[in-house]
Amino acid sequence: MLTIRAVHFDDFIPNWRTHSEVINYNVLVLVMEGKVTYRIENEDYTGERGDFMFIPHGSRRAGENHPSGPHQKFTIIFNYEVDAMPFIPFLHDKKFVHFKLWRLQYLHRRFERLYEETRQGENFRTFICHGILQELIGIIARELEKPEVIPIKMKYAEKIKHYLLDHYREQIEIKDLARLIQRSPNYTIAVFREVIGQSPIKYIHQLRVIEACNLLLNSDMSISNISNYLGYYDTSYFFRVFKKHTSMSPTDFMTYGNQQDAAQLFT
The missing domain is CATH 2.60.120.280 (Regulatory protein AraC)
Incomplete structure (x- = not known):
């Protein structure tokens, strides 16, 4: 106890x-x-x-x-x-x-x-x-x-992470991240998942959805504009991604969500 x-x-x-x-x-x-x-x-x-x-x-x-x-x-x-x-x-x-x-x-x-x-x-x-x-x-x-992650892997993962934090609204491909650390695409995915606990693509979606939650609650932007702003040029795809991560549609989140909910969406 x-x-x-x-x-x-x-x-x-x-x-x-x-x-x-x-x-x-x-x-x-x-x-x-x-x-x-x-x-x-x-x-x-x-x-x-x-x-x-x-x-x-x-x-x-x-x-x-x-x-x-x-x-x-x-x-x-x-x-x-x-x-x-x-x-x-x-x-x-x-x-x-x-x-x-x-x-x-x-x-x-x-x-x-x-x-x-x-x-x-x-x-x-x-x-x-x-x-x-x-x-x-x-x-x-x-x-x-977990086994200790060797320093060079930490360095690679942190470099990718910082890049994604700065560019998550852009269209990013794995080959771009691989070029960033001068390693193969498969190695890039593997090292990021080992250190951060998820793939680079999932991490990008996470960053976008967190920002979407903030904009839905604290701006007068339309859902379509938020979708475009975050790099989802197909609004229906944005709806699917958002609901997958939050269990709510963007429309429902605007009505029933709050900032505390948004802070606990991701594990």
Whole structure:
């Protein structure tokens, strides 16, 4: 059984510091911006954007801003009963864990949603919060089981990702991405899927649909204009892609959707 004691969002706090102590709880940390320094059992660790840390119950921990300045991070403080939990290796090992997450965008939204839920007084809040924390623990456990991706593959995937973020409204073919990293089309697809968790084409559609959700809710553009703006010159095809990803048509999303829904469309 999980017990959430607190969820914090440290938003570039000047002179942030936590004193050295042996903690009687577990801590999940997701660093979003800047750098933070922790001292765990007399060893120093620096967390930066995209880094996840697990600090287990019984650790001696201290933390402070990195010399480079303040940081932005989420922290979840929780306890759990071993006998009431399924076997989760990193919880069972009770060792400090520090690695870089490759699903940062999605996990950021889940940490953020948990933080928001703990500050609301709505019905079923505890049930929802426990569900989000269980999901986060499961995703992290799965990430830790994956073989380490070699640096050159990370470099290729990040280069492709940044290109797609800048050009997702354009007509992009795999051969263009292959040329970008000077590798074959098949290798390009494989390395992107290995690191990012989905194909480049699916990632393009994801970016387009996220932007479509934003425009449907926050602009006066017609669905046809949004389709063209995002590179879908066949509006019926845009409808099919949108519904495949959101389970709603663009028309229904305009009527029933909201920004929170849009933030949780993709895993």
